[in-house]
Amino acid sequence: xxxxxxxxxxxxxxxxxxxxxxxxxxxxxxxxxxxxxxxxxxxxxxxxxxxxxxxxxxxxxxxxxxxxxxxxxxxxxxxxxxxxxxxxxxxxxxxxxxxxxxxxxxxxxxxxxxxxxxxxxxxxxxxxxxxxxxxxxxxxxxxxxxxxxxxxxxxxxxxxxxxxxxxxxxxxxxxxxxxxxxxxxxxxxxxxxxxxxxxxxxxxxxxxxxxxxxxxxxxxxxxxxxxxxxxxxxxxxxxxxxxxxxxxxxxxxxxxxxxxxxxxxxxxxxxxxxxxxxxxxxxxxxxxxxxxxxxxxxxxxxxxxxxxxxxxxxxxxxxxxxxxxxxxxxxxxxxxxxxxxxxxxxxxxxxxxxxxxxxxxxxxxxxxxxxxxxxxxxxxxxxxxxxxxxxxxxxxxxxxxxxxxxxxxxxxxxxxxxxxxxxxxxxxxxxxxxxxxxxxxxxxxxxxxxxxxxxxxxxxxxxxxxxxxxxxxxxxxxxxxxxxxxxxxxxxxxxxxxxxxxxxxxxxxxxxxxxxxxxx
Amino acid sequence: xxxxxxxxxxxxxxxxxxxxxxxxxxxxxxxxxxxxxxxxxxxxxxxxxxxxxxxxxxxxxxxxxxxxxxxxxxxxxxxxxxxxxxxxxxxxxxxxxxxxxxxxxxxxxxxxxxxxxxxxxxxxxxxxxxxxxxxxxxxxxxxxxxxxxxxxxxxxxxxxxxxxxxxxxxxxxxxxxxxxxxxxxxxxxxxxxxxxxxxxxxxxxxxxxxxxxxxxxxxxxxxxxxxxxxxxxxxxxxxxxxxxxxxxxxxxxxxxxxxxxxxxxxxxxxxxxxxxxxxxxxxxxxxxxxxxxxxxxxxxxxxxxxxxxxxxxxxxxxxxxxxxxxxxxxxxxxxxxxxxxxxxxxxxxxxxxxxxxxxxxxxxxxxxxxxxxxxxxxxxxxxxxxxxxxxxxxxxxxxxxxxxxxxxxxxxxxxx
Numbered sequence: 001x002x003x004x005x006x007x008x009x010x011x012x013x014x015x016x017x018x019x020x021x022x023x024x025x026x027x028x029x030x031x032x033x034x035x036x037x038x039x040x041x042x043x044x045x046x047x048x049x050x051x052x053x054x055x056x057x058x059x060x061x062x063x064x065x066x067x068x069x070x071x072x073x074x075x076x077x078x079x080x081x082x083x084x085x086x087x088x089x090x091x092x093x094x095x096x097x098x099x100x101x102x103x104x105x106x107x108x109x110x111x112x113x114x115x116x117x118x119x120x121x122x123x124x125x126x127x128x129x130x131x132x133x134x135x136x137x138x139x140x141x142x143x144x145x146x147x148x149x150x151x152x153x154x155x156x157x158x159x160x161x162x163x164x165x166x167x168x169x170x171x172x173x174x175x176x177x178x179x180x181x182x183x184x185x186x187x188x189x190x191x192x193x194x195x196x197x198x199x200x201x202x203x204x205x206x207x208x209x210x211x212x213x214x215x216x217x218x219x220x221x222x223x224x225x226x227x228x229x230x231x232x233x234x235x236x237x238x239x240x241x242x243x244x245x246x247x248x249x250x251x252x253x254x255x256x257x258x259x260x261x262x263x264x265x266x267x268x269x270x271x272x273x274x275x276x277x278x279x280x281x282x283x284x285x286x287x288x289x290x291x292x293x294x295x296x297x298x299x300x301x302x303x304x305x306x307x308x309x310x311x312x313x314x315x316x317x318x319x320x321x322x323x324x325x326x327x328x329x330x331x332x333x334x335x336x337x338x339x340x341x342x343x344x345x346x347x348x349x350x351x352x353x354x355x356x357x358x359x360x361x362x363x364x365x366x367x368x369x370x371x372x373x374x375x376x377x378x379x380x381x382x383x384x385x386x387x388x389x390x391x392x393x394x395x396x397x398x399x400x401x402x403x404x405x406x407x408x409x410x411x412x413x414x415x416x417x418x419x420x421x422x423x424x425x426x427x428x429x430x431x432x433x434x435x436x437x438x439x440x441x442x443x444x445x446x447x448x449x450x451x452x453x454x455x456x457x458x459x460x461x462x463x464x465x466x467x468x469x470x471x472x473x474x475x476x477x478x479x480x481x482x483x484x485x486x487x488x489x490x491x492x493x494x495x496x497x498x499x500x501x502x503x504x505x506x507x508x509x510x511x512x513x514x515x516x517x518x519x520x
Numbered sequence: 521x522x523x524x525x526x527x528x529x530x531x532x533x534x535x536x537x538x539x540x541x542x543x544x545x546x547x548x549x550x551x552x553x554x555x556x557x558x559x560x561x562x563x564x565x566x567x568x569x570x571x572x573x574x575x576x577x578x579x580x581x582x583x584x585x586x587x588x589x590x591x592x593x594x595x596x597x598x599x600x601x602x603x604x605x606x607x608x609x610x611x612x613x614x615x616x617x618x619x620x621x622x623x624x625x626x627x628x629x630x631x632x633x634x635x636x637x638x639x640x641x642x643x644x645x646x647x648x649x650x651x652x653x654x655x656x657x658x659x660x661x662x663x664x665x666x667x668x669x670x671x672x673x674x675x676x677x678x679x680x681x682x683x684x685x686x687x688x689x690x691x692x693x694x695x696x697x698x699x700x701x702x703x704x705x706x707x708x709x710x711x712x713x714x715x716x717x718x719x720x721x722x723x724x725x726x727x728x729x730x731x732x733x734x735x736x737x738x739x740x741x742x743x744x745x746x747x748x749x750x751x752x753x754x755x756x757x758x759x760x761x762x763x764x765x766x767x768x769x770x771x772x773x774x775x776x777x778x779x780x781x782x783x784x785x786x787x788x789x790x791x792x793x794x795x796x797x798x799x800x801x802x803x804x805x806x807x808x809x810x811x812x813x814x815x816x817x818x819x820x821x822x823x824x825x826x827x828x829x830x831x832x833x834x835x836x837x838x839x840x841x842x843x844x845x846x847x848x849x850x851x852x853x854x855x856x857x858x859x860x861x862x863x864x865x866x867x868x869x870x871x872x873x874x875x876x877x878x879x880x881x882x883x884x885x886x887x888x889x890x891x892x893x894x895x896x897x898x899x900x901x902x903x904x905x906x907x908x909x910x911x912x913x914x915x916x917x918x919x920x921x922x923x924x925x926x927x928x929x930x931x932x933x934x935x936x
Binding site for chain 1: 546567569573579584647761772775802804845883912913916922926930
């Protein structure tokens, strides 16, 4: 069985991506954890209908971008297929929030996602329906969107009296504020609560009584509700706990399968050829699913149509020197290092298609067995040896700067004419993490009186951990300096963004003064 | 038709236009990126990085990266100072345009800035960024003395590269495009008519003004006397969620921007006391999980939008508001007030709608789908021209639109 793209996920977004890719003549396999129920697949106009596998689970993924080998577990049997790219687009999980309002679910107390179910919320005309949203907990525009849709239906079709009690109304999405205004015009009452916790009592007849203060009128307000709908929080599908380690994916603080790193936007992960979409990467509104799916399909097509990176541009392991310690395998943020079984023992190699050329492995390899253009000792030494454009008595500073951030800030400072030390040699490196202890020491040996490593801010490193690795290497080198009786302040790290030219100039000037004071 | 022989005009060089231009050019499509201002990057490129030690996901660096990529990818022609005059035909479209070069020849200018030192008219010469990220200089005609009475040519005489020619002629022409992406973005709300004294009181600034300040200053000072402020206030929803103005939308970015700014300022200058006046806090996601009333970041939060600002002696500002806790009218003194101005539709949206057969929504933003009766085909819309959008969503929408354009071109103009 062969498929170009495997889409793993249930739900509307996964379906929409499958439809779009099929339409563009990509052979798609849609693997769903659930059954056939739910949405029908859109019939593509051109190309094959996507192959759909139900009740299956991703069991293993090997290989790298352009050549993934996937095992799917279904009905006690394993299916194997190969895919050039993977798309993860699972559904999310809604969690009820009854306890946040001191309520328990009951016939008249319903959670948002159940309110749509047949017979669950069945108000008569004139009944009072009370919606509770975000009293103490943070809500989300997607949840508000659901509550508003429910409210619109109730007011239009059922003729109910509707109260919407909220601590903080999240309307930061297209159309929500206008829909709130329209609901108010149609008779819905929105009550804002600031720092007050209303009292909630269940009456003998099952209705719910709420006492609070209407802040606009500054009057006590009592609502006797025939029906109560409580909001929900949206959390990642439990499957993401399984997928993150299986695929080696970073996650954000909420557990979604895309780290908060802005450089992963919109659908990239730390692994080339693995894309995340929809509720697998964060909370999205239903109205945005088409945009999300279109954008994901575009990203996948782009990937399929771009030639994979040539071997020469990637890090390369010298097999003669490699001690098979697997440091590179552990540290590679992109999962680009693979181990294959050879007769004489394991062989460690870098998959060019997945390598992003950050050089973290180069700097970490204890056997100095990894080569990458731009980050080897010879090239760096040659750059350091070049004479400075002006003769100066100032302390000579070598600055290793991440090409994505600190080096761009350096260029900005230079062209804007913001004062930089004259005795400065900037060495652009692909990532702060590519600077080895040996490079730091070599710079000092070649006459630098101070060495600075400029990295991205934490959480902004394209290679996720490069800035942390740089800090570790500086700490290690500082220990060596201390042991040799040299002041450790001759080594330092600065985090910068590409547009912080002013801060680059300030940091370098401050470092220069510090070095001057060490000299004195 | 092979889509790789196609030409696409991307109108607007902000984050959406830059993203789309790069994605299209990467697939071999010839892109003309038309920007009316002298510089690429739009509003997003003017933001300051607000990381304290860790990134706070403001997205300013994303735009920086897009600018770099647009400079690297072959196949993108950048036209700054470009304006659309007329659109004719269907497939392909013929776009009549005029463009001017802001008095500076970009192939010669190296951004040295000597002209800036000689210019007697404040703000008439500005330095920004071209496609390759290098600063270039532009002359603002409305402020330049030469364009008033031809009395001054000092910049032209000072330029060591001979790059400045103030007497340059406007260029008119026609461009043929198989598809057009309208990505002209938004206009920040002009708070002058609001009772906050913007434009009259020196220490009343907008969120965007403060972003510019934070790019230049690590330690913030107030405009009136360049002293560090002691007490600052942010007023949210200026021009958003405002029924009187008919702005029934949330601008989506301002709460998070204000909080990021305030936290950065307090991290660098902890002595500054900051109050935030708001309706609801519209932050989403992990960096803001503290909840609306949490005081972890040391900000005072008042859930009310002030009614008035009065300037007192020494540039001090008296802010009048209704205090929801005491239920009384209150007055607080600040020495700097930041107005979180929202996103509004650009004034020329109706002209774009006319040119391209797009639909102007009641709000003044453009609808994504072309008008049903429009004969024009191959017209696409993306980004904040459709309504308020964050950087992350603009990037996604540009990606969506680029995909639709490629699909349109590869199906001989048939849309799925």
